[in-house]
Amino acid sequence: MNGNPPEPRLAPHVYGHQAAIRQFEEACAFGRLHHAWLISGPAGVGKATLAFHLARRVLGGSDLNSPVGRRISAGTHGDLLTITRKLDPRKGQLRGGITISDVQPVQTFLHHTATEGGWRVVIVDGLETLNRSAANALLKILEEPPPKAILFLTSSAPGGLLPTLRSRCRSLPLSGLKDEEMKAVLPELPDDVLRRAHGSPGRALFLARGRDSVCAKLVAQAMAGGELDHENWMTISQLAREADSFALLCDLLSEALADQARDAAFAGDLPRAAILAERTARLGQIRVQSERFNLDKAEAIREALALARQGRQD
Template structure:
């Protein structure tokens, strides 16, 4: 799949596009939009799709379209987690220093005389200082400026930040769109991806079923032994192993919570939901502070039945 900045077409999310266009055509376009939805469902792609509309770059072969694709358009600024050059991986958070250029950018005259657009991809990754800096910008937006904020965890944002944005909530794509985007997707991956192309590609990285197998073992109540511990350490060494395990384990725990709720056992459902919350917190802290992933996985396994 192409990068969001370079996508020639947006698959799905017609209702979100329509809502934005209605606001634009009314002459009262809101200055900030919060695009939320499952990871990998196309939030950043939608943000760039809407930015192209505002900046006259919907045709990728037009001068504006080519500049957006190349990341050189003077009226478009993207803020996202950056690669840590020392560790060769994404940083755990977006800092205030990375948000400060937004203020300068928005108070300069548009280079092409139209809109200025800012995309903050993964706004839940803003640390406290960065979130407060962005909030000040949202409180006093300059004219002819639009911000698109994307998040997979809207509940983790400051309530005051959410309240200053118009929501665009995205759901999963249908099967036709999924197969168009990933022609060779298997029936199993299609089922497990829940309409998220990014999730399908993410899950496909567990090629030998190492993470899925460990989740199955721990959910079955298998006690930790030396063989399982070696598997944990192997997963921790894989590039996306830790994230994959946490994702699959969280889904298994959430399924238990849903099943308990459907059976009318609210107490047990709450207990499972609390385990999901604890796992999410453990994953976030481990990735943000670059903690030992093998030890974090050992801690995660304690949340199993």
């Protein structure tokens, strides 16, 4: 699709998130630049783009056409290290999570002298995908940060992170983009797609590929109390292999359960509203645990759909 936004490393602008940018700029201005910043928010909302924007600010590469800016764009800046999920060459897709071997280079990188005489910056994109060993290794780094070093950590599920890890970070929570900001990022997409994306450019691009109808059909069947047939099982197996599809299915189920809880509350049926609210919270736990511990997503989808069917049968 033409008109897709550039990848985060190459993005010349950040649309929205001005409150987070101001918070960081104020810390810079007053000399209170914390060593770790947790950038959290919905999937596809621009967390990695903001992380690179702030990294450019620290390294003096905000001008993409400057020598420093070009090195950051090319991935050759000696004082910037990026950690994210790697591609599995056998499967041709991203691995399920970030492992300790992915995190180990951070320790060496941060204890080397900066090649350009300033700050050393690390971006860890997708903190919720760290396995337990990787999370503990990163925590040790945050507990003993070297001078003139800063980490930007992104997460779509901050509630599932180690509390000790979260407590060592300054929080930069992001929300969805406004309608005009979405239109500026993706001017070629129709308004109905942008509206259903809830302020997430990444979600909008996914919806534009038409995959949402598959998820919506499963959710509608589950909310009606229907049993899963062979075709449903095949669909679930396919969705489990697609991170975007899994996230969208969880979002649609969560919205449907929350709507039912709200309707029950308005009707005065507070016991049922409480049960549905509890199931909505449980759905969130299923999602966080499956992503944090790299669990079988097909099983997570089945468990999530079972919650929706129970909500109908009560």
